[in-house]
Amino acid sequence: MTIGSVGGTGSTTGIGQVSHDVGDIAFLVALLEVEMLDTEISGRLNEMKGLNAVRKAYNERIAELQRLVDQCAEDGQVEIPLSSAQRGSYVWDPEANGGTGGVVLRAEGDMMGTGEYSVHRADGSQACFGDLLDAFNTVSPILVGDWLERFPRFMDPMDWVSHRDDPIETRDPAKAQAYAEMMGGTVMVTVTRDQLTGEMQTLRDKLDGLSSDAEIGMLGLNRLLSRRNQVLQLASNVMSSQHQTTMGIIANLKV
Known part of the structure; x- marks a missing residue:
């Protein structure tokens, strides 16, 4: 008795048992x-990673704005970096980040602010025109030439001398x-409490929208994971059926 005479090509050996040919195809399809599914799940996970990172950024920004609100003076204003x-x-x-x-x-x-700008030193204190003079007198002639070319309407050392001790304040950003x-300083701009709280509310609204997107994304991810488990179970059933078929053929050969 041969294997072909027992099973036959494309035949079944019993109820609920598939042939090896059909089983192999079903297993490969699975x-x-x-x-x-793994590729799609990986893409969804990356999307969720990005979404969670964006939500974190919004939360951190809202917390930062709240700290600035708490720092507002009695007039409801505070200076912040531009x-x-x-x-x-x-x-x-x-x-x-390099890909x-x-x-x-x-x-x-538009940017927040009342239109009042100042320049602060590296230590956080407000700079004066004397700082510009010091920078002008200590840098190389090449750099001074670069400044004259790039900032011609702002280069006025004689005016800086007459205002040496005056703080650098302007309405021209x-x-x-x-x-x-x-001078290697930082531009500061004056903002109001109302501007800060208004921006906080705008960010909260955007964050609420992202939370809805996250919920929808999780539902989609769970559906993909459920489908993957179903397919793996199908593959397992096919393998089990093939094993039973093979064992049945071997048993018949022993007869």
């Missing part, structure tokens, strides 16, 4: 589907940024 006054939305950029991905701020709308670059 493996291919698992591979595709870079902190930017309004915008946080997004996940897969190309950030490893990261959260970036996309600027939107470009001038403040030029002076800060020359």
Whole structure:
């Protein structure tokens, strides 16, 4: 008695048992589907990673703004670095950080502020025009030439001399940024409590939208994981059926 005479090509050896040919095909199809599901699950996990990182950035920004609100003086104002006054939305950029991905701020709308700018030294104290003179007198002629070319309307050393002890304050952000670059300082802008609380509410609204996206994303991920488990169970059943078929053939050969 041969194996072919017992099982036969494409035949079944009993109720609920599939042939090896059909079983092999079913098993390969299951493996291919698992591979595709793994790819999709990996993509969803990366999306969730980015989404959670963006939500964290929003929470940190809201906490930062709350600290600034607490620092407001009696007139309801506080000075903050110009870079902190930017309004915008946080997004996940897969190309950030050298291609490893990261959260970036996309600027939107006008910056917060009353239009009053100042320059502060590295130690946090307010700079004066004397600091500009010191920088002008100590840097190389090449750098001075660069300043004259890039900031021609702001280069006025004689005026700086007459205002040596006056703090650097202006309503021109470009001038403040030029002076800060020359002396290695930081541009500060005055913002109001209302501006800070308004931006906080805007960010909370965006965060609420992201929370809904996260819930939908988790539901989709759970569906994919459930489908993957079903396919793996199918593959396991096929293997079990093939094993039973093989054992039945072997038993018949012993007869």
